[in-house]
Amino acid sequence: MGQGRRRGLEVAVLAGVGLVCAVVLGLLGGAVGLSVASRLDRAPDLPAVSAASPKVPSQASGPETVAGVVRSALPSVVSVLVDAGFESGSGSGFVLREDGYIVTNNHVIDAAIVNDGTIEVVRSDGSRVPAEVVGRNVSYDIGVLRIDDQDLTPLLAEEAPVEVGDAVIVIGAPLGYDFTVTTGIVSAVDRPVTVGEADETSYISAIQTDAPINPGNSGGPVVDGDGRFIGMASSIATLARGSAVGSIGLGFAIPSRAVVRIAEEIIATGSSRTPIMGITIDPSYAGPGALIDTVTPGGAAEAAGLRAGDVILRLGGRDVEDADELVVAIRDRLPGEEVVVEARRGQRAFEVTVVLGSREDR
Template identity: 50%
Template sequence: MKAGWTSLGQEASPVQRPGADPWAGGAWQYSDETSRPAPAAGPAAATRPLVTGNGTGAPRVAVSDGTTRFLATGPDGTPSAVAAAGVGVAGVTALAPDGTGYRKPPKKRRGLAALGILVLALAAGGAGGVVAEAIDDDDQGSGGSVTVIGADPAGLVERPPESIAGVAASVLPSVVSVSVADAGGSGFVISEDGYVITNNHVIATAGDAGIELAFFDGRRLDAELVGTSPSYDIAVLRVEADDLQPVVFGDSGSVAVGDPVVAIGSPLGLDATVTAGIVSALERPVTAGGEDDQSYINALQTDAAINPGNSGGPLVDSSGRVIGVNSAIASLGMGQQAGSIGLGFAIPIEQVQRTAQQLIADGEALYPVMGVLLDNAFVGTGARVADDGDNGPGVTPGGPADEVGIESGDVVVEIDGEQVRTPAELIVRLRAHEPGDDITVVIDRDGEELEFTLTLGSAVG
């Protein structure tokens, strides 16, 4: 039986079937004359007698206004469930719950009354059908009726692909949970033959304990480390499988502030968690990691909830395309790791793709350098080139900066028209490029601004 409202019995409208039995509880009859009793029902018009008082058959009720009312009866001659509920149909006045009747409209307004009766009969058709089926079941000696709970699954509406539910459904099969000895995080499949991307800091402590990936379909597979890039906080893993569903890459360069995004991963070990938000800012300089493996990210900022364990998972756009790798969060924790405060950061997917391709091809990745050592103690605006010291020369001999004439003590204030305010910001701006790119650098040398064009070198890491 399909759930929902439907008529299971006979036609309820006496207009469509004059003289028929509209409620499966006996024929209906009334008299237009209020000064005398209604004539007896003929064989063709009724199947049960109409009597007054408490006799068997359809009760007739006379009230003080002179009208006469008749009630429908069931198979045993008692008023049917419909009449007891106070439901009226064509030509009949039914009882209200308190036992009083409803008055038949005066004859002079019979046209309007007929229309109202027809509408009421149609509206009440479902109830009449239920009564009819119950009577039929009793006649057949069945043991009772069956109640169907819930809706027909075929009637469920599928979510639009661009909705959050649609995006989650398309991306979740590609997202994995990453487990190592004393840490965990997230990752996502980038090829059918088993390559997976995550953050370097997620697997940095793996050691000999190994790395295990848990997939959306329930499989748990050991992963091999292909290569890492601490500079970009990217790692590539591989599992022995050839039936995986890879993600679709998007274009982080075309993302605008305010675009909707979805973050997917395993925050606090809760795998397959989906959160949503918007892109809050672009090209946000972010430094992550420890002193030995610090990462400098020209990040996408989002207010989608990102917590410990989301690291390495995908940030996707409204079409389900990956535009970044969730990597860091801002925190108000005082010496303790805190949760999301609405400030999360993702590595742009273009950078991730370049680094991953290098790691897959060569096992190592390159990042661009200009050949200077920066003075982290500098408190002014810009990034000051350090003096020669124990850590090495401020300007690498023969490097890109040395070749164009940049000196120790110069303060870099601009790259390619973008202001540089801190040393970290300079590094982030540089690492948004590739080795071999030409950049324009503006430096402040003793109050004088000088402009240089140099070709970026490369380093491994």
């Protein structure tokens, strides 16, 4: 993997319109006081771009143009308004199911949950309706809302391949400007992004895009040239601490496969499962790789034969340069999935197959 260091490049989750001045590097939708953002201080190799030309919607107004895609998608997009006193703000969201279920980022609605605030959604027809929280998963930065409406228009959420160079369209409410549309391309896939702090940290194997994404876009859909949902806008990169928050062409989205899986589990059970290996990692280890500090008795790693002191170098064919990349690689898998782990014990390299465990998140 390319290891050119990029000093000063930081990732910030998108600040809501009510928080733009208060939070530069913290969480959107009311997370005043959480101001730690993780750095993207390496440049992983980008996947090779297919020689085939990406499907780029034209700027005219037919069904497969940008205007046509937006016209179809817009009824499925909402703005999310959070009233939680000093931690009020706004973000975006989209309709997952016609029976009232809406998906957004957890950090958009967190303040309302913590401070017993209220949430409203604004639909594309301008109507404002109250929403209740169904559940959330902090690990993936996903939250599910429900409104009292049984006749919504869901976004087309069938899984679609995503390649570098594909055209994308982002719809949301940057800086409170509801239903704003921006366009760009997929700049990279499987980009390891870490945002938040302590027990509020989210690890994302993100889609990177150059489509302008700004504070307030959080939770809004990213769709492809056919109008299919491919990701949910979640974070942006800023140049350095103290810099103004805004698009510099480095935006990140949670892939649709993770969003839909987590959201459907929350709707069905009120909770969701996060894959785990049953280990802790030594944060002081400089790499390359992730050094196992402890192994949970009876956990997935112990069952596979991993021990404290082993260094994990690859997981499921994906390079692991440090602890964050290991967590991102695990989160990109499913609970119960078998993954091949390549590791080093002293000077000996070896492989084991790990059946991932799970942790329930509410």
